[in-house]
Amino acid sequence: MHPPDTQAHCFAEDSPGFGNGSLIDENSGKGTVALETITLTINDKVINCPSGISILQAARREGIKIPTLCDHPALESVGACRLCLVEDKGGRLMASCVTPASEGQVLKTDSPRVLAHRKNIVRLLLAEHPESCLVCNKGNRCDLRAIAASLGIGETNLYPMPHARTMEQANPFLVRDLTKCVLCGKCIRADHELVVVGAIDYNRRGFLSRPETVHERPLEESTCAFCGTCVSICPTGALSVKNAHFVGTPEKEKSSVCGFCGVGCSLVLGSAAGRIVEVNPADEPSTVNGPTLCLRGHFAHDYLHSENRLTTPRVRKNGELEDISWNDAVSRVAERLLEIREKHGPQSIGFLGSSKCTNEENYLFQKMARAVFRTNNLDTSGMAPARAVLEEIKGLKRGRRSTAPLKDLEKTDLLFVMGVDPSHSSPVLAYHLKRASRKGIPLVVVDPREIELARFATCRLQVRPATDALLLNGIAALLREGVNGRRYGDGTTSLRGFAEHEKQLASLDLNEVCRLSGVGEEALERTAKLLRGKRPIFVVGRGVFHQKACRDTMKALSNLSLLTGDTGSGRSWLYAPTYENNEAGAWDMGVSPDTLPGGKPLGAKAFRSHWERAWDVMLSPDPGLNVIRMIREAEKGNLKALYVMGENPVRALPQPEYVTRALENLEFLVVQDILDNETSRVADVILPGAAFSEKMGSFTNMEGRIQRFEAAVPPPGQSKPDLEIINLLLKEMGQASLGGSVDKLRKEIAKLIPEYGDLPSSAGEAWVREAESEGTDPQEEPLFFPIPELKSPEHDDAFPFTVILRSFRAHLGSGTRTSRSERVEEKGWRGEVEMSARDCESLGIRDGDRIRVVSPHGAVEREVKIETGLSSGLVVVPRAFGDNDAMNLFPFKERKESNFTGWITCPARVERRAR
C-alpha cells in the first residue's frame, strides 16, 4: 500500500483567479442591472432604453449601426479602437461603447466630424497595416477591410509604417501574423473572460505592444488550449485558421451543431467546393457556447474530408471487401437479416445505434429493430451513460434529467464538481464553471487528479479513487452538526429514512473516512462549512458513473443534497454531462435494451402498449441484450447477426481482440459508418453513411436542448444520410410505411414522445420538456438512502498502482474521428502516461522513459510524463491514443457482473522498458 498523499487543498473563499473580467449578465450583455427607462435622441430619432447600458447598445437596440472593432456583446467594453465615436450636441466626441446612455442626450453617429475622425482612425490603422488583403486568410471575414470599404477608404495617403513581426505558424491550428494586429484586445478578453485560460496579454506599449504569450514564446509553449476562440473573434487577419488545403474565404456558410461532445456547440460551417474549410462559433447569445468553441470543434472537423471516409457500399466476397451497388448492398442486408431471423429467432440479431447519429435516425433504427425484427437487442457502444445508472436507483427521479441551460450554472449558490475533467472532455462546460467561479460562486472540486478546474476551486478534495461515497458521507456528517443550533428545514426532516440516516451519520468514524479517502479533516470541515446554508448544484461525470461503486456514490450525493435542503423537484440538483454529441438523444429515442423511446421502462405493459398501438405491431416484452452481452453472445455463437450504425465497438469497448474475435464469429455483420475503422474492417457489408455536416437532423445536448440542423455540403462519393439508408432497407423489406422523411419522423416523435413535443416546430429554441408527472409513485418519493459500511478499497500487492483513465482535449471518445483529423495528427501529441515524481523516483523511471502499464487483463506501453500534483500510487492513462489501447487494461465485464472493476480505474503494475 502506498502511503497516503494527503493532498486536499482549500483556498480562501476569495481565492485569486487571474484576470479581473467581471462577467456578463446574460440579458443586457454587460454587467449592469437595468433600473429605469431613459429617453435620448440618436440621429434625430427619439428612443427609450433602460438606464445603465452604453450608447452603442442603445443604438443597436434601435437598429442604428455604429462601426466597431474592439467591441463584442459578450466581452467587457474597453474603448480601445475609438471607431464607435458619436458626437453630442455640444460637439463632444465620445466612444459610444464605453459611454453610458443618459437622459436627454442628443447624439449623432454620422455627423461630418464623426465621419472625418472615423476615417482618420481607419487611415492610421491602415498605414500601420501590411497591404496583403488579397492573400489574407481572413478574407471576407475581416472587419477592418469591411469598415475601410464602407468608409470609402482606398489609399490612405499616409506613409506606410507596418510593424513587421514574424508570422507564427508552427502549430497546425492557427496562424498568428501580429503584423496585422490592430490592438483591439478582443483576443485577450476572449482568452481571459470567456474561456478563462489566460495564455495571452498585451506586452510592451505603444507601437510595439502586441497580444503575446509570456516571454513571447510560441503558443504551444504557453498555456493556450488551442480553442480558437480568439481566432474567430479577431476582426483582422492577425489570427486566422491554418488550412493545409485551402486558402481564401469559404463560398458558403451554414449553421450547424458540433458533432463531437455533449455540449453541442452551435457552429457556422464554411464550405468551398463541397468541403468544409472553416468552422466558427455561431456567436448568438442564446446558444450554449456564444462566441467560444474548443479545439475539437474548431479544428478537428477536418476529419470530415479524411481519405478514410467510406464512400461506396462494399460487401465481403471470398474474404475480401469489394465495391457493390446500393441496390445490391441493400437487398443483401435485408435478405440476410430476415433469413437469420427466420432461422434463429429475433434474439439472434442485435442492433447498435449511435450516440453520434441524429435523433430521427436513432428513432427509426430502433423502430426497425423492435417493429420489424421484434428484438430489444439495442444499445450504443458507449459505456453505460449516466441516465442508465440513474434509472436503476429508485428514489432518484428528481435527478435523472437535467434540463437547464449551462448558463444557469452561473446563477447558483455553490457548484460541487465531481469526477469530471471538463477542460478536456467538454470544454464549454469548463468555461461556464470557470466563469462562475470567477464571478464569486464557490466551487468544490472532487477528483483524484489535479485537474485544471481545481485551480479555480474554493475547496479542492483530492480523493483517492473509489472512496467518493465515504468522502461524501463524511461531509454529510459534518454538515449534520449544523449552524447555530438550527439544522434542517421541515422538508428534510420529514423525509423517509431521515432518522436512520442521522443515526448512521452520528456514528460515522471520521478519522477512518479521512484515512481511507486521503483527504484531510480540515479540508473536509472547510467543505462542510462552505456547503452550510447553500443549495449546491452537483456536476457529476463519468469519473463517478463509470466506477464500480457508482450507485453508492450517487446515493451519498443525493443524501447530501437533501441535507442541504434541496428536497423540491423544481430545479435539478444534479447535472450529469453527456460525453457524445447525441448520447442524450440516442437514449431518449429508445436505443437501449430495456427502455422504450422517451426513456420508459420496457417492462411496463402500459408503455409497451402505447408503442404497440402507435406502430401497430406487437412488441417483445423480453429485455434485450446490452452491448457487452451482445458481443459475448456473438463470441459464444448465439448472436448471429449484428447491425452497427455509427459506432466502433472494437475501439470503444474493453479487450479489442476479444471484441474482434466475437464480431468475426458472427454470421453477418453490417457496419454503417462514415470512416473506415476497426469495426468496419471485419464487416460483411459496409454501408457508407453521411456525417452531420452532410445531412439534416437533430441532436439533444447535455442541457436538454434539441438542436436541428441542415446539410452544409453533400455526402462524399456514393455515401448517403443514414436515415435514407434505413428507409431503403425498410422499403426492401416491404415496410416502407414505418419510415419516412426527417419531417415526417419529427412529427411522429413529437406526437409519441411528449418530451420531444418541440422537435418539429421550425422556429425558436427547442428543449426537452419536463415529463408530466405520471401520478405519484411512492417508490419515487425522495428518501435518504442507508449508508453502506466503511470498507477499505481492495488492494492487490501484485498490482499496487491504480490506473485512472483521462480524456484529452484533442480527442473525443475512443478517438475514431479525432485521430483522423490531419491537424490533430500533425500536432503529434503522444498521450504520455502520467505518474507522480515520488513513484518514478522509487522505480528509477525518468521523465520520457518508456513504460509498460500492466493490469490483470492487459497492458499498454507509453512514454511517461512526471506530473507534479499527482498523488503517488496513481497512473493516469489518456484515452483515445494508440488505437485507444487503454481499453486493454479493463476486463470485458458489465456493471452488474461480479469482478467488474468499472471503466475508469483498475489495478496495475508498472514496468520500465529498456532505455
Added chain:
Amino acid sequence: MHEQSKEFELTAEEAAALDEIAGALGRFGQERGNLIPILQMVQERLSYLPPRAIELVASHLGMAPCEVYGVATFYNQFRFHPPGRYRIKVCLGTACHVKGGDIILENFERKLGIRDGETTPDREFSIERVACVGCCALAPVTVINETVHGHTAPSKVEGLLLGFQIERERKEREDKKHADGESQDH
C-alpha cells in the same frame, strides 16, 4: 524587438536568490496592486526578471504569467536578460539622439549580435538604451559599467569591443598560468 527571449540558465547565486525571493513573497499581500513592488524587489535581487521569477510572482498573485509579463514589459525599468559582465548603456537622450546615438546603438547591436535589452549567451555583454546620463557635451555618450565614453563614433565602438576582447584574452592566459603553476611562454 526581441521576438522571443532565450532562457538563460540560472547561476547558482541566482537560483539561491530565487529561493529567497519565493520566501520573501509571503511578505506581500495577494492583491494585484502589489505587482510592481514585487517585480521591483525581484529585479533588485536578481538584476533582471527570469521566466521562473515571473511564474513565481504570477502564482503568488493568482494571475496568468502572461499578464505579469505584459505589465513588466510595459515599463522600461524591468529587464528580462541578465546584465552582462560588460553592461553597455547607449545614451539616446536628446543631445545624443541628435548626434547619432541610434547609429552607435545599432553598431553595438550588429557587432554583438544582440538587440537592445538583450545579453550575449555567454553573459559577457548586454546592451541597453538609456536617457540622458548628464554629460551632453560629450554626446554621443556610451556608459560601460561605470566608465563614461564620450564622442562615441562607430570606429570607437570597434575599438572598445576590441579592447575588451584583448583584456579578456589576457585574463584567460593569466588564469591559465595560475592554474598550470608554470609559464608556458618562451
